[in-house]
């Protein structure tokens with residue numbers, strides 16, 4: 001079953017096509033890789049799927065029925081979609097813990113008035129911070145974390161949203177091996193829970209290891225799709241991706 005489909009999706013910046021009539025289908029409960037050279041439109045696609053950017057034309061269909069043509073970022077959770085950013089976005093002057101609590105309470109603003117819910121929110125926050133190894137740092141300001149820890153905090157925040165679809169924009173980039181391992185386990189656990197993961201990644205080894213299916217993009221268009229092992233050995237894909 002397709003949980004997200006794009007139909008002839010178009011996004012231009014100053015007349016230049018960042019996404020050019022892109023039609024793809026994302027299978028529910030799988031890990032789908034989005035690969036392609038720099039500037040091929042991967043982040044723009046995620047920005048459209050998460051309502052950060054407005055679609056120029058075409059449409060996004062969620063769960064077979066809900067059509068997103070104009071959706072605002074704070075509404076996107078309604079569709080069960082959450083994301084992380086290629087350039088991490090945190091509340092710098094808040095603590096690690098508050099960075100998590102703020103997104104949980106934001107979408108439960110009424111229920112958070114009741115103490116038992118506050119306790120429940122803390123439980124979720126502890127669970128996700130333990131998972132990324134940041135529970136001990138819960139009282140530090142986000143601004144004081146290392147680059148890798150900041151990326152992990154953003155992933156923890158996405159997990160705290162308990163969404164159906166997780167959009168991860170290069171979550172492994174710049175991480176040390178032990179942190180990469182944490183992210184890799186998280187991605188695989190989401191799949192085990194039948195959640196859908198869309199993963200933008202440059203590392204072909206990770207793509208092969210994690211992804212059930214991949215879309216290869218080039219200049220905003222779909223170059224190829226299929227299982228990583230078959231797509232990634234095609235000569236024209238390797239050339240487009242790595243250059244000659």
Ligand SMILES: Nc1ncnc2c1ncn2[C@@H]1O[C@H](COP(=O)(O)OP(=O)(O)OP(=O)(O)O)[C@@H](O)[C@H]1O
Nearest residue numbers: 013017018036037038039040041042043044045086
């Ligand atoms: N806000 C913007 N304003 C103008 N042009 C943009 C904007 N965002 C992206 N672009 C352009 O759209 C194209 C696609 O960019 P995008 O960031 O989606 O690529 P990407 O595949 O994520 O690349 P990378 O691998 O480097 O992250 C590029 O030509 C980029 O310069």
Ligand SMILES: [Mg+2]
Nearest residue numbers: 042043044086
């Ligand atoms: Mg990008």
